[in-house]
């Protein structure tokens with residue numbers, strides 16, 4: 001059992017959350033001018049790193065907040081104090 005630290009609710013059971021993907025850079029404003037391979041990489045490319053990565057999580061069975069947090073993919077442990085709610 002893992003506890004996920006929601007910035008709004010505090011630590012809750014992982015079954016209340018849904019993984020929403022890697023935290024990516026903002027969507028390019030000039031997407032129409034990008035080469036196809038660059039756009040495809042932005043839309044469906046995944047880095048899938050080994051180690052600490054920033055991810056998006058959704059407290060779908062709780063407060064409904066979508067937030068980002070750092071997690072070590074080797075241990076599934078969340079990095080304390082790294083959760084950020086959207087502004």
Ligand SMILES: [Zn+2]
Nearest residue numbers: 006009059063
């Ligand atoms: Zn919450």
